Amino acid sequence: MASVITAEHLTKWYGPRLALDGVSLAVDRGEIMGLLGPNGSGKTTVLRILAGYLRPSAGTARIAGLDVVNDSLAARRRVGYVPEDAPLYAGMTVREFLNFMGRLKGLTGPGLTAAVDAASERLALDGVRRTPIGTLSRGYRQRVAIAQALLGNPDLLILDEPTNGLDPRQIIEMRGLIRALSGERTILVTSHILGEIEQVADQVAILVQGRLLGVHALRSPAEGVRLRLRIRGDRPSVLARLHGVPGVSHVEVEDEARAPLVTYLVLAETASVAESLAVAVTGGGFGLLVLEPAPLELESLFLRLTGATLERR
């Protein structure tokens, strides 16, 4: 399958600081690639180079075969880009803004109208088309930013921290939206929260201090879910109790500094095991203070990539 993104040895210096150190990446058509890393790891720099905003100090990047430096305008036509925090023109209405961005992408006349209508419908913006962008909520602003990125039917959609600043309901909606947009086009999405990426991406690339540590296919849902429990009680007895619950594949102690109040991490086959765990703990006479999902922290994956033991194993 042809790669929509082909980046080879991308390097970027900001003055004396090395922001990207020889990053190579290939993403096929229709794939969702998650780019993960802590703040300052170079995620946004990669996106900005691919979107044509920054020029690499060394290395090459191609979008659908077009060099982002030498064929910059043509490459930019193939990319829909949503920068972090969705910067928009607050003084324009949603319709004015989408028409403006559509024209910049070469759309005119009925084609422009059709593209704006389709993007508005797709992002559920029909009710706010005459509303000034400055008065919209954070969630709507993010939708407007994605709608403009979809104009011109780009091969590649780049989303920089699309869930930043959204409330939990909006985050869930955004995940659904990203999933819905996949299949038709390649999506590159960044986040510093693995849990976010885990739910939408097909594979994940991890950047630390400008270096690509690796590209990994994300685990399938069949591998299970992680749960965190804070339980008051004798540790060996609690461990035995937890191991005895059907559907639990692994249990480990996360924190016992405040014993007998101990935090455990449990890997379960399905989310419904949580109910059985609660019954088992309370039924055993232990105090259950916390039972919550424990998405895999980025730090844990870093540890695995750098050779350390992954706690999930």
Added chain:
Amino acid sequence: MRNFPTLLWKEQKALFSSPLAYAIVAVYLLLMGFTFTLMLFLNRTAELVRVFFQAAILFLLIVPVVTMRQLAEERRSGTLELLLTSPVREIEIVLAKFAASLSVVVLMLILTTSYAVVLGVYAEPDWGPIYSGFIGLLLLAAALSAIGLLVSGLTSSQLVAAVVSMGVGILLWMIDSVGYLLPDPFDTFVTSLSLVAHFTPFATGAVFLSDLGFFLTVILACVLLSVRTLARR
């Protein structure tokens, strides 16, 4: 330049949908009306030379306020990233911003022609210096707009852009005073940079190609440097 009309529409909408442009035009007209009336009743001569100089001084203060937001605000709000990742050339963005800034000044100049109309109705003015004065004001305003745009592209603070542009404009206006203190050939060079030295002939009815060339050079240099500023990223 396919995107120029679209970008110009966006810039003019941003300028004219804010109360700032109207406040600037209103203050300008108030001060100019005061000066015109005063000059007319004090001198009782049908000429606009002093009005042109008054307008030039006001442009030194007003044009940086018009241009301050152009690139600085786009940079601060992050929309510059949106523009520069669209299939748009940097020169189109810069020219649209320059033309939009100039359109505010042109509006002010069009309204200023009412003074010439008053003179034409009630007296018989020498039209030559009036025509050349307006051409000089347009060139001066265009040069100040280009300087303001360049400075606005170097910062993300509108205030800094306005203050620095004003400083550069005022310095170039009166730099000929410094020229008199310098030895040859530096005196000629510094004096030739002076805005007032190149504007005065226009205001008094003398049009020289060298003055026209000076203003066009400043405009072209600042526009190209603004493009370079955007392209270097």
